[in-house]
Amino acid sequence: MTKLSLSKEKIKVVLLEGVHPDAETLFRQDGYHNIHIYKSTPADDELQNILSDTHILGIRSRTQLKGANLAACEKLMAVGTFCIGTNQVDLESCTSKGIPVFNAPFSNTRSVAELVMAEIILLLRGIPEKNAKAHRGQWHKSALHSNETRGKTLGIVGFGHIGSQLCILAEAMGMQVKYFDIENKLPLGNSMAVSSLEDLLPQVDVLSLHVPDTELTRQMIGAKELALLPKGAFLVNAARGLIVDIDALANSLRIGHLNGAAIDVFPEEPASNNDPFESPLLEFDNVILTPHIGGSTQEAQVNIANEVADKLIKYSNNGSTSSAVNFPEVSLPALHADLTRVMHIHENKPGMLEQINHSFSSQKINIAAMYLQTLGEIGYVIMDVNCESSDPIVNQLKDIEGTIRVRVLH
Ligand SMILES: NC(=O)c1ccc[n+]([C@@H]2O[C@H](COP(=O)([O-])OP(=O)(O)OC[C@H]3O[C@@H](n4cnc5c(N)ncnc54)[C@H](O)[C@@H]3O)[C@@H](O)[C@H]2O)c1
Numbered sequence: 001m002t003k004l005s006l007s008k009e010k011i012k013v014v015l016l017e018g019v020h021p022d023a024e025t026l027f028r029q030d031g032y033h034n035i036h037i038y039k040s041t042p043a044d045d046e047l048q049n050i051l052s053d054t055h056i057l058g059i060r061s062r063t064q065l066k067g068a069n070l071a072a073c074e075k076l077m078a079v080g081t082f083c084i085g086t087n088q089v090d091l092e093s094c095t096s097k098g099i100p101v102f103n104a105p106f107s108n109t110r111s112v113a114e115l116v117m118a119e120i121i122l123l124l125r126g127i128p129e130k131n132a133k134a135h136r137g138q139w140h141k142s143a144l145h146s147n148e149t150r151g152k153t154l155g156i157v158g159f160g161h162i163g164s165q166l167c168i169l170a171e172a173m174g175m176q177v178k179y180f181d182i183e184n185k186l187p188l189g190n191s192m193a194v195s196s197l198e199d200l201l202p203q204v205d206v207l208s209l210h211v212p213d214t215e216l217t218r219q220m221i222g223a224k225e226l227a228l229l230p231k232g233a234f235l236v237n238a239a240r241g242l243i244v245d246i247d248a249l250a251n252s253l254r255i256g257h258l259n260g261a262a263i264d265v266f267p268e269e270p271a272s273n274n275d276p277f278e279s280p281l282l283e284f285d286n287v288i289l290t291p292h293i294g295g296s297t298q299e300a301q302v303n304i305a306n307e308v309a310d311k312l313i314k315y316s317n318n319g320s321t322s323s324a325v326n327f328p329e330v331s332l333p334a335l336h337a338d339l340t341r342v343m344h345i346h347e348n349k350p351g352m353l354e355q356i357n358h359s360f361s362s363q364k365i366n367i368a369a370m371y372l373q374t375l376g377e378i379g380y381v382i383m384d385v386n387c388e389s390s391d392p393i394v395n396q397l398k399d400i401e402g403t404i405r406v407r408v409l410h
Pocket residue numbers: 084085105106108109112157158159160161162163180181182183185210211212213214216217238239240264265292293294295296
């Protein structure tokens with residue numbers, strides 16, 4: 001069995017934010033027992049303390065791994081975001097520290113699309129308002145502003161995994177789908193691409209957002225864009241809170257321009273279920289408010305736990321970085337019993353390989369196999385070698401200027 005330079009007993013795995021227990025099970029089955037589980041994100045001081053000796057960290061969308069938190073991660077080897085989004089992590093800093101970040105790019109796609117489809121039906125029937133009134137003892141039987149989905153136009157912003165999955169569900173319900181994406185995307189079924197957001201907005205009955213949180217998407221739906229939607233339209237946001245100007249949305253609902261909304265994500269979200277939730281949208285009966293649960297189904301959480309834990313374990317056990325979001329991707333075979341695997345993460349600049357090769361030849365170490373991949377500023381080279389002790393070569397490799405990290409498997 002392959003031995004890690006740091007034994008599995010010593011590798012500290014921290015799983016925050018109630019990551020599904022299947023992840024812990026997978027780590028334990030593989031021999032990792034130094035596992036620490038937290039239901040939410042600890043407060044900043046405690047978090048920094050926890051992170052100071054953590055080797056493998058699992059988070060969901062809430063924990064911010066930036067600035068001081070990331071600076072506290074002196075021993076961090078790999079990060080798993082047990083969700084789709086990775087905007088909560090400073091990916092550039094992770095890369096420059098030689099830390100690969102893994103996510104689950106489509107394990108909760110279906111869950112989000114189903115929730116959004118359900119919300120579209122409820123909004124078009126005016127259910128949120130009728131439900132709220134019924135809870136207050138008011139009977140509101142009326143067909144006014146109550147419509148079928150069939151024949152209505154759904155505008156989708158971001159035609160990626162979730163947007164396109166939603167398109168399939170919406171078309172099955174008889175909706176006409178029009179979408180805007182910054183990339184050229186294949187129109188599925190009868191859907192039609194629209195060349196700009198401004199062109200899309202006036203054409204839709206319901207607008208649903210499925211873009212990541214980036215500099216380009218932050219506040220992409222503000223007062224101007226809301227005004228371009230037809231009077232009586234609906235907005236759904238199950239993407240990220242900062243994509244919509246929430247005050248402009250509240251204003252549009254207040255003046256009766258929008259007829260309702262379904263919002264799952266907010267510019268500021270409570271750190272845990274014990275913290276209060278505040279939003280300018282609380283006053284509106286015609287708004288469905290959900291606590292960022294688009295991907296929170298048993299099916300999705302089980303899939304995510306297994307997918308991300310598996311990627312983290314593979315990286316720790318054999319160095320594979322397949323589907324890392326910020327790192328050169330290398331898929332490695334199992335290490336031959338007679339060999340030692342030396343993994344060298346370095347700044348991607350001319351002359352590195354020459355120096356690495358020279359280190360091995362000067363110590364008369366035969367290289368049995370070599371794998372190399374680079375991505376932007378970073379290079380990752382893996383050598384399976386014949387050597388009695390790895391300490392001398394590791395020390396020599398660490399001395400090469402531009403070396404970020406060296407790991408060894410026996
Ligand atoms: N509410 C939840 O629980 C939940 C669950 C999963 C994902 N999400 C959010 O949903 C987002 C989308 O998920 P996905 O899996 O579909 O991602 P994806 O990467 O598959 O698709 C995103 C699409 O948005 C497009 N895009 C990016 N910038 C754009 C811009 N400025 N204008 C127009 N299009 C743009 C991309 O080209 C891509 O096609 C995630 O980034 C995440 O933030 C939320």
